[in-house]
Amino acid sequence: MSTRTGDFPGGLHLDGHKTPSSGRAVETMPVPPLLVFPLHQHIGEPALPVVEVGESVLAGQLIAHAEDYVSAPVHASTSGRVVAIEKRPVPHPSGLPAECIVVEADGEDRQAPCEAPGDFETMDLSALRNRIREAGIVGMGGAGFPTFIKLNPGPGGDIDTVVLNGVECEPYITCDDRLMQERAADIVSGALIIRHAVGAGRCVIGVEDNKPKAAAALRAAARDGVTVQTVVTRYPAGGEKQLIKILTGREVPSDGLPLNAGVVVQNVATAAAIFHAVSEGRPLISRVVTVTGPGVAEPRNLEVRLGTPVADVLAHCGADTAAVRAVVVGGAMMGFAIHDLASPVVKTTNCLLVDAVADDADQPQMPCIRCGACVEVCPQLLLPQQLYWYASVRDFDKVQDYSLFDCIECGCCNFVCPSHIPLASYFRFAKNEIWAQERERQRADRARERHEFNQARKEQEERERQERHRRKKARLKDPPDEAAPADSKKAAVQEALKRAQARKEGLEAGTEGTEDRG
Amino acid sequence: MALNRPIAPLVHGDHSVRGVMVKVLYALVPALLVYVGFFGFGILIHMVLAVVVAVAAEAVMLRLRGRPVRPFVTDGSAPVTAMLLCFALPPLAPWWVTVVGVLFAIVVAKHLYGGLGNNPFNPAMAGYVLLLVSFPLPMTTWPVAFTVSGEYPGPLVSAAIIFLGPDGVASWDAITGATPLDLMKTQLGLNQVVPEIAAHPVFGDFGGKGWEWLANAFFLGGLWLLYKKVITWHIPVAMLGSLFIMSLGFAALDPGSHPSPLFHLFSGGAMIGAFFIATDPVSAATSPRGRLIYGAGIGILTFVIRTWGGYPDGVAFAVLLMNMMVPTIDYYTKPRVFGHGPQHGPEHGRDHGRDHGRG
Ligand code: SF4
Ligand code: SF4
Numbered sequence: 121m122s123t124r125t126g127d128f129p130g131g132l133h134l135d136g137h138k139t140p141s142s143g144r145a146v147e148t149m150p151v152p153p154l155l156v157f158p159l160h161q162h163i164g165e166p167a168l169p170v171v172e173v174g175e176s177v178l179a180g181q182l183i184a185h186a187e188d189y190v191s192a193p194v195h196a197s198t199s200g201r202v203v204a205i206e207k208r209p210v211p212h213p214s215g216l217p218a219e220c221i222v223v224e225a226d227g228e229d230r231q232a233p234c235e236a237p238g239d240f241e242t243m244d245l246s247a248l249r250n251r252i253r254e255a256g257i258v259g260m261g262g263a264g265f266p267t268f269i270k271l272n273p274g275p276g277g278d279i280d281t282v283v284l285n286g287v288e289c290e291p292y293i294t295c296d297d298r299l300m301q302e303r304a305a306d307i308v309s310g311a312l313i314i315r316h317a318v319g320a321g322r323c324v325i326g327v328e329d330n331k332p333k334a335a336a337a338l339r340a341a342a343r344d345g346v347t348v349q350t351v352v353t354r355y356p357a358g359g360e361k362q363l364i365k366i367l368t369g370r371e372v373p374s375d376g377l378p379l380n381a382g383v384v385v386q387n388v389a390t391a392a393a394i395f396h397a398v399s400e401g402r403p404l405i406s407r408v409v410t411v412t413g414p415g416v417a418e419p420r421n422l423e424v425r426l427g428t429p430v431a432d433v434l435a436h437c438g439a440d441t442a443a444v445r446a447v448v449v450g451g452a453m454m455g456f457a458i459h460d461l462a463s464p465v466v467k468t469t470n471c472l473l474v475d476a477v478a479d480d481a482d483q484p485q486m487p488c489i490r491c492g493a494c495v496e497v498c499p500q501l502l503l504p505q506q507l508y509w510y511a512s513v514r515d516f517d518k519v520q521d522y523s524l525f526d527c528i529e530c531g532c533c534n535f536v537c538p539s540h541i542p543l544a545s546y547f548r549f550a551k552n553e554i555w556a557q558e559r560e561r562q563r564a565d566r567a568r569e570r571h572e573f574n575q576a577r578k579e580q581e582e583r584e585r586q587e588r589h590r591r592k593k594a595r596l597k598d599p600p601d602e603a604a605p606a607d608s609k610k611a612a613v614q615e616a617l618k619r620a621q622a623r624k625e626g627l628e629a630g631t632e633g634t635e636d637r638g
Numbered sequence: 639m640a641l642n643r644p645i646a647p648l649v650h651g652d653h654s655v656r657g658v659m660v661k662v663l664y665a666l667v668p669a670l671l672v673y674v675g676f677f678g679f680g681i682l683i684h685m686v687l688a689v690v691v692a693v694a695a696e697a698v699m700l701r702l703r704g705r706p707v708r709p710f711v712t713d714g715s716a717p718v719t720a721m722l723l724c725f726a727l728p729p730l731a732p733w734w735v736t737v738v739g740v741l742f743a744i745v746v747a748k749h750l751y752g753g754l755g756n757n758p759f760n761p762a763m764a765g766y767v768l769l770l771v772s773f774p775l776p777m778t779t780w781p782v783a784f785t786v787s788g789e790y791p792g793p794l795v796s797a798a799i800i801f802l803g804p805d806g807v808a809s810w811d812a813i814t815g816a817t818p819l820d821l822m823k824t825q826l827g828l829n830q831v832v833p834e835i836a837a838h839p840v841f842g843d844f845g846g847k848g849w850e851w852l853a854n855a856f857f858l859g860g861l862w863l864l865y866k867k868v869i870t871w872h873i874p875v876a877m878l879g880s881l882f883i884m885s886l887g888f889a890a891l892d893p894g895s896h897p898s899p900l901f902h903l904f905s906g907g908a909m910i911g912a913f914f915i916a917t918d919p920v921s922a923a924t925s926p927r928g929r930l931i932y933g934a935g936i937g938i939l940t941f942v943i944r945t946w947g948g949y950p951d952g953v954a955f956a957v958l959l960m961n962m963m964v965p966t967i968d969y970y971t972k973p974r975v976f977g978h979g980p981q982h983g984p985e986h987g988r989d990h991g992r993d994h995g996r997g
Binding site: 540 | 649710
């Protein structure tokens with residue numbers, strides 16, 4: 121299909137639903153009385169608390185520290201007192217509660233001293249990345265990948281282009297649109313920092329051509345070689361792979377990352393956060409959230425402190441929280457429903473879509489008629505009807521033959537299917553099943569290895585015992601000559617030492633195995 | 639309080655199986671009008687009969703198979719099958735021809751293979767071919783266009799012939815005659831040359847009298863389906879294109895024994911086949927490239943059967959033969975997955991890379 125720059129295969133023209141909120145400037149929501157900070161707001165390992173219950177904290181103060189490489193620290197977003205560190209509802213598709221630090225606001229909103237403002241051009245690159253890391257910045261477009269990792273191409277990474285994603289192709293969401301209109305200079309400054317960090321020459325901000333104001337604001341703010349390029353308004357132009365294709369004509373290899381195509385992509389909100397972190401020393405403690413949907417009288421974009429419970433946000437927007445029936449985080453195409461209004465706004469919460477119900481909910485699901493409509497719209501050039509067929513009969517080898525893992529779950533196929541088959545859900549389900557099987561298999565493998573190791577050790581000990589026994593018998597049968605005893609004694613000592621050493625190493629390897637995946 | 643948990647995507651296009659089927663029915667209206675205009679009311683009588691039998695058979699089969707009856711009976715697929723089959727039957731054929739054909743199409747070709755979406759063969763064509771090989775005589779007794787015969791079978795005469803038989807219809811011999819494709823085949827077999835044969839009154843400007851207009855009407859309906867995105871261009875273009883190229887090649891080499899490409903395109907089932915039969919999604923190939931191959935195969939086979947086979951028209955057989963090829967075609971025409979690079983073949987499908995999110 122299309123291989124031109126400026127376009128991508130498949131996709132949909134969707135109705136916007138954006139006008140209610142796109143015309144309103146970002147408003148700041150007051151600090152709520154109680155804030156909940158999940159330790160896991162990003163892809164990777166959860167952060168570890170560095171505060172204790174009862175401790176006072178300041179806005180911007182580190183409250184959980186990133187121990188692992190793929191992780192991100194968490195900061196308090198207002199001043200107050202830690203009242204609990206416990207499992208609370210969090211915005212996650214699983215609906216399972218997760219460990220959170222709960223802070224009772226003192227209403228004074230006292231700020232922790234900011235790190236000294238820095239000049240990124242003179243900063244050491246690893247110091248620069250570290251600063252972004254310490255500010256707790258993760259991808260704010262919804263994925264939540266720790267940002268500093270993407271800025272560290274590592275050996276072999278050869279990035280020549282920075283792409284800023286200003287394509288908000290999901291219906292309803294307008295927070296990035298407003299951000300681009302109102303804080304274009306911050307975004308451009310962030311872009312320059314990113315470009316510097318990865319040593320790229322080119323930096324393009326991609327904006328959908330239905331956001332002329334955002335594009336104009338960015339163009340006016342653009343400097344030092346940052347360019348703004350409008351892209352087709354066709355869902356999912358904001359998908360990372362699609363956007364790279366549009367702007368550079370390159371395809372991210374299926375099993376690779378954007379950096380394999382020489383590109384690093386950051387969302388515009390992330391770029392602004394990077395600017396605040398580096399040039400102003402401000403950690404990520406708030407973000408712009410679009411609050412919209414049939415359940416809110418006046419859709420708007422709000423600057424919300426991270427940790428603010430969804431219920432407070434909705435109440436602030438005039439919604440009767442007792443009457444709210446459903447809240448989807450993210451867009452109508454790819455978002456997921458939260459299970460509890462007590463879930464907080466986190467770093468990746470770009471949109472709260474209230475009381476939107478599937479507009480074909482009453483349509484019965486019919487069999488696939490192989491009409492191929494799904495094939496035509498799939499931006500990844502997959503064959504959704506084949507994937508569906510194999511996913512529904514749980515043939516997980518075949519779904520992988522049909523490249524299940526290239527599915528970006530954009531829901532385009534779902535949208536057009538005349539049989540109303542929830543294709544994207546089937547694909548999500550199949551992926552989860554395969555991951556679960558994979559984990560199960562790894563667990564079993566490790567258990568087997570451990571068992572085999574123990575078995576081998578027992579056999580070894582048994583062999584050694586018998587060997588000793590045999591030697592002893594042999595010695596008793598015909599006593600050695602004069603010269604030998606010293607030598608053989610020395611050798612025996614050596615051997616025993618070696619054996620002990622080997623056993624120790626073996627044991628260590630064994631226990632390590634267990635700890636790894638406990 | 640418990641929240642609902644809707645599953646994304648929450649917005650959908652206004653597509654439905656019924657919507658698709660209804661559009662196909664609309665697209666058949668021009669052809670139906672032309673057909674009634676040239677060949678009388680017989681087809682309408684058969685269609686009413688066929689739709690009633692088809693829907694009844696569908697309901698019974700759904701019940702027997704323990705499937706929800708309502709959504710399926712109202713999905714419109716049975717009436718579409720019934721109507722398409724009627725376009726392939728002689729309009730004054732006895733009533734039981736339709737009943738047998740429809741029952742075979744719905745019960746055997748559709749439901750015994752698993753119902754909507756699972757039938758490997760196009761039900762209408764399966765029904766037609768069963769009738770053709772089982773009852774050759776009534777299946778080859780066609781009326782000629784009233785512009786040729788001067789006889790127009792109205793509703794009463796048509797009904798009488800269909801339900802009581804042609805005995806006693808004085809003009810029966812005038813009404814019936816060879817179809818243009820039939821005539822072409824038999825006369826070529828008698829060593830006549832194409833220009834001589836084409837002088838016969840049943841031939842029109844590029845197809846048969848009446849038939850060419852019917853083909854135009856199918857073409858029109860087909861264009862509308864394309865415009866409405868019910869079908870894609872791949873199958874019609876590949877089928878008509880390959881039929882055109884094959885017939886052009888042979889007509890250029892030997893114009894005496896091969897009729898013109900236009901004759902091929904505007905006669906028999908070529909147009910309805912290209913836009914309405916071969917495009918039946920259930921039994922066709924699925925990927926765009928697969929559809930090109932599938933359509934081209936039908937075009938080529940149609941030409942081959944018409945020219946060297948035992949039947950004057952070959953569309954139905956060509957469609958069924960290519961239906962059999964579909965799994966193979968689908969297998970070898972998996973599109974190159976985005977990001978898999980042109981260097982990798984279609985088999986390079988396995989990988990475990992999680993997608994890296996957006997932003
Ligand atoms: S759109 Fe739906 S009915 Fe059509 S081929 Fe795809 S899965 Fe089947
Ligand atoms: S959800 Fe997956 S299969 Fe469906 S269109 Fe998107 S990428 Fe293709």
